[in-house]
Amino acid sequence: MSSRYRLTSVDAVREEGSWAFTVRDEHGTDEEVFLVPCDDEDGDAVEAWVNRCTHEAQRLYRDGIGAIVRNGEVVCPKHGSLFDACSGYCDNGDAADTTLVSVDVDVDDGQVYLTDDDVRFLYEGTKHDDGDDDDPSSTSHLQF
Template sequence: MLEVSPSDHRAVCRLDEIPDGGAIAAEIDSSTGGFSLILLRRGEQVFAYHNECPHAGRRLDWSPGKFLVKDGAVICAAHGATFDIASGAALGGPCRSGLAALPVQVRDGVVVLP
């Protein structure tokens, strides 16, 4: 799991910016230069993972901010590794490990880092 300091409590996006059943990318600033998140939505729930495939270190999106999401899974555009949306666990393809999760909360329709 990626760590964010308590002082980083901030809004990432509005819940309605993430298509229900889909995903978007969010760029997060940090003291080490920042990183990209993939935010996946199921109804009122949002799951956040580091936007990097553990197999080869490439971003998961096939085009900036565009992700392959199907049947409860996100698919790495580079090598076809498949990950469970709710847990980040590897389901298939060349990856043996899952995605690195980052906790987020939805408050008053806004996705925030706790």
Template sequence: MDEADRIADVDAVPDDGTLLCSVRDGFDEDEVILTRLGGDGSVAAWRNYCPHWTDVRLDRGSGASVRDGELLCAKHGATFRPGDGECTHGPCEGANLDPVDVTVADGGVYLTDDRFEFDGIGPASDVDLSTGSRIDFSGN
């Protein structure tokens, strides 16, 4: 594995939340959320946008929440199975999150998706964290 592709130690990926990181596709930045699957150390990775409104991120800038074992969209509360990314409840029920290829090796999580290069932990620098004109279930 190339150390430039190492996102984080496996232990840094929570199973009751997500680890947010930024990636690059050329000059374009994107965001990915990582979450641990069960106790075997496997990790799933998803692009940080909601299939309901694809211009809306899943989180509020610190990684998507996990509630009752499912990933949560902060906008309208849609829930997604962390293992296959399918929406189990919400306005996009049946739709899937966009998967990102990662591999666990040597105690670390590596980005193995040819579309992207790893950029860093945390939100992408060019992402607008404001809610914009979209209205969420909290009225914000």
């Protein structure tokens, strides 16, 4: 059985729209991950995705903004590709026919737990790198 690490509450993810944390993978690489609500019958589903578009290494969750989620889809801020918040699949734009990399989480009694045996929780939030991808030069027709 895998171990669990409590991340946050479903209510916090729903109120904020998304919630980020950083993990270390099995290769020693630090990865940003974000949680987004995923509508289900009970209204308490949450999914976790590595913070990287499948088309380019563009961050989907940005500090101060979070992940842009519209109509159940995560929007890539650079090219406008839309990823289903529940499955991670993209059927449009430059990232068409790809799926975001998932991280295993479970929801129990309104709390979100990291359960992925391939990563270890490091801290809440992102790595705050100094790259220029926080403010991408968008080629998308979408306006935020």
